[in-house]
Amino acid sequence: MRESPYDRESFFAAYSQMLRSQKGLDGAGEWHVLRRMLPDFAGRRVLDLGCGFGWHCGYAARQGAARVVGVELSEKMLARAREQNGAAVITYVHMPMEEYAFAAEAFDVVLSSLALHYVEDFEGMCRRIFSTLAPGGTFVFSVEHPVFTAEGTQDWVYGPDGEILHWPVDRYFSEGARQTMFLGERVKKFHRTLTTYLGALLAAGFAIEDVQEPQPPAEMLELPGMRDELRRPMMLLVRAGKAGE
């Protein structure tokens, strides 16, 4: 099976120290926006692609989901998910999301939080997600924003005194792999344009219901560096719907 960068010891240790890993959903700057975009989970069948520590699976279970499947490539993350976010309705599956067997109309909600930019074939994923959703189903996902992934270094441009000057955009229309540094490790992500993200959803048959570029919540703005998050978009959040019968 393909290796997950999250299974490297040093990377896993560093990731585990992040606020979003320690505090879960409330430690994630985009959660206040993503939460508003989620459908009602009560009685629904939920699939979480790239579920990581299982925070969203646990949330769906607490909101009354009938069944939750979390798919994750990293064994280390899954072990933590089972420990911290286990529930009777949740099944964790150790597998690359690209290899998951998407049964037709098996789910009412598909989620994916900050995982799809690791996937090369987004169009193919959209088609499989559309087919595995029942009519009336919802697909909600977050990815790193095309503005954030385009140039590739994923860092600001700094002035002579180390001050932030601006965010660089380059190679925007050169879609494909980017080798980037994240938590001190080399990680491979895929850059796609906004045109490709939204076009793949529309081509698969989805209606685009909501598109959000989250800003930090007001109460986090005084944290160090947080005001700089207003200078460029870092994430793209989308809700897409499959028409009911």
Added chain:
Amino acid sequence: MRESPYDRESFFAAYSQMLRSQKGLDGAGEWHVLRRMLPDFAGRRVLDLGCGFGWHCGYAARQGAARVVGVELSEKMLARAREQNGAAVITYVHMPMEEYAFAAEAFDVVLSSLALHYVEDFEGMCRRIFSTLAPGGTFVFSVEHPVFTAEGTQDWVYGPDGEILHWPVDRYFSEGARQTMFLGERVKKFHRTLTTYLGALLAAGFAIEDVQEPQPPAEMLELPGMRDELRRPMMLLVRAGKAGE
């Protein structure tokens, strides 16, 4: 009436020299993408907001539109439109688009090419455009891309030898007026996020049918500077639909 920058002599003279002014639609790098997004014009009532020299009005008329209304703030541009793109079915109206009387369900197609970034209240325009469209109607527009408008100078960052380093993004979430230089004149435009553009359409009731960030056509790529257009998105093109009855 509000002054149009296009009515300043020097600016008008400079704008008239641009390839898109001389050659019309075929001189516009985005036309090959925009054309594909346009609905069938045969027998349709068409409204063009910020019609400029009337190239799109003329195109709609040649495609068989039953009636075309072009609204434009600049008298100089309208004079040229009447001269170069006049047709029996076209009515040119000298007026800021914000003050146009949008009669309910009076049009089948609303177009706007590179004009809505001069308008402060995009949400209000979306509501009026939605109401003036008949059921089944289509709104197609182009604007400068949020990546292009965010920082404000609308220029690349250059290295010591004058070479392009990258495109700067800054102030992305600070929506509002930008004073920018265009053709040697100070021009006021409005920066909006992608979230705001798409959110305003959805809030007005539109379905988002197509979103495109055009790249130059292959045959223009050898023109000076054209390959740099692959380094950052300059325009955002959207087709939105009003559901039929």
